Amino acid sequence: MRKWTPILLLTLYLLAVGATIGLKNRDWIVAQGMTLWQQQPAPLPLERVMAETVSPPPEPAETKLVADEKPPEPPKVKEPQPETLVNVNNIPVPGTCALQPDPNPPVNGRPGPPVNPVTLYRFRRPTDVQTANLPGGAGYTPNEYQAMANGTNYGQRFLYDINGQAVNNAPIVVIHETVSDVYSAVNLFQNAQASEDNQASYHTLIMLTGDIVYIVPPDLRAFGAGNSVFASSTGTETVKTHPKRPPSVNNFAYHVSLETPVDGRNNANSHSGYTTAQYQSLAWLIAKTGVPDARITTHAAVDRSGERRDPRSFDAQLFSQYLQSIPRTQEIMISCQSAYLN
Template sequence: MRFTDWATRVLLISLMFAALIVVLLIGRATKLHNNPITYHTSNPRVTAWSQYPQAQFQSAKSLEKKSQYVLKSPIKINKKPIARFVTTQAFAQYRPNYQVASVDPSNYGERYTQDVNGVTLNNQPIIVLHETGYSASSAINFFQVAHTDESVQASYHALIKLDGTVVYLVPPEKRAFGAANSVFDGSEGVETVQTNPNLPASVNNFAYHASLETPPDSYDSSSQQTHSGYTEAQYNSLAWLIAQSQVPDDRITTHHLVDRSGKKVDPINFDGNKFLDLLNTYRQVRPIYRVNK
């Protein structure tokens, strides 16, 4: 066999292998694209500087003590940073499963820097707690459907399933549509923002919305005003999630408290004291020390 013939055959075989690899990679990418929900038990940790909770993907190999020194945005009094929340060893030891689910773009938007009247917005973040009303899957399915009617568009930033799985839905830097006609009445006074001239003002522009999956005994109830309550895993995962934020306790509220439609009662049977006890287990306040010059 001449050398040129041998070289030609080797080249053709190499091209066939390259083409096969490209086809396999395209097939894998297509499969991932067509699957909107991914399931995980561990992944490299993602840490971001933000006042809102971030998508925290706990690694089974993460160092427990490392979490104690994750500093995020500062707590401010009179606009001067005095302390930060830092996560604890208990936070590092608790590793909930998580899912990432896509949400149709019609069901969330950007956070505005000005309201409908052009007034600059500077609201500090709040966290609003919800419950789904029905199963977690039904809520996720609703969020994944496009809605042209702005009055029915809805979403959360995150959802906690009955088994404690954290479902990340809308990125924290985006505006989830979790509370329509709503107002937060806090230490700074009444806060609400109107971003759409055709809809009532709401807290959505400065809120992070986290929801608990409703227990099944409430699904067929003639009056959805009560149910058996949330699981221990849900309380732990919710506290773990919120511990990643710089939102103080007095700016954590419920859908029922911010609602101005008179129709929202969630989260029903929520044990606020249990939640705050767990939250204070997963994060602590650390003063910021300054050197006087």
């Protein structure tokens, strides 16, 4: 038995070293609170999410008729549950909508509705439309991650404003930049913020690598532009959703933020700019919202405070070149009336 003791000890030592190395090689993206939609076996730890790999959810249940067993009595229609449906002009809409802002909200606001399960289908509904004509590679598809925000950092979209006026603004896309690395932004959004002054989020982040990180589903309201207005061809558009705060575009906006390069994580007026992969992914993403060019804007353009300049050093011409090469779809529906819960 003593003869085998050194060999046994050596074997145990090698196993311990291997386990330690395995721990050090843990996926750093998962450690940052971001989850890739799918993973594939080693040696490749990550796999792109392709539209054909996403299983669609079950078909929405039809309204059921509840018939009485007694022949003389007519069948009764099952009424929608008030907590999941609201009725506007006798038209039922999904429960992610809120009817009207609370005229007397709590000091720190109300958290947004929980999102469960957090699947790709909750952020984007893939179609079979190909992007083979996108410059930079046939069938370009970025990696897609999710890092769901804490409920204090997003809310519901409203059907009526604080004054009871119907809200019918068409969606817009607002482009931002993080002015930090993407992990600092994700950490901010995933932590509960007690004060409304600190509550913030985007719907989506685009990393320097071009990878896409979904933060808030498109049917919900991200807190991306507090005091803001959109100047459209028909006039100024903004919605007041809080009795004590200025109106904003948040109720009809989809907020997308580009990760700022290292040399731009400061208050300078410009930086080295964004990567080609970021422009490709930005075009790929926005094309899936179906929003027309005239309703794509920037944080600097909608901001009323005069303090926002993002996205700095943005190449609008290059972005437009990529965007015009991609077919528009509506995989990302910027509306609480879209049946994302079905």
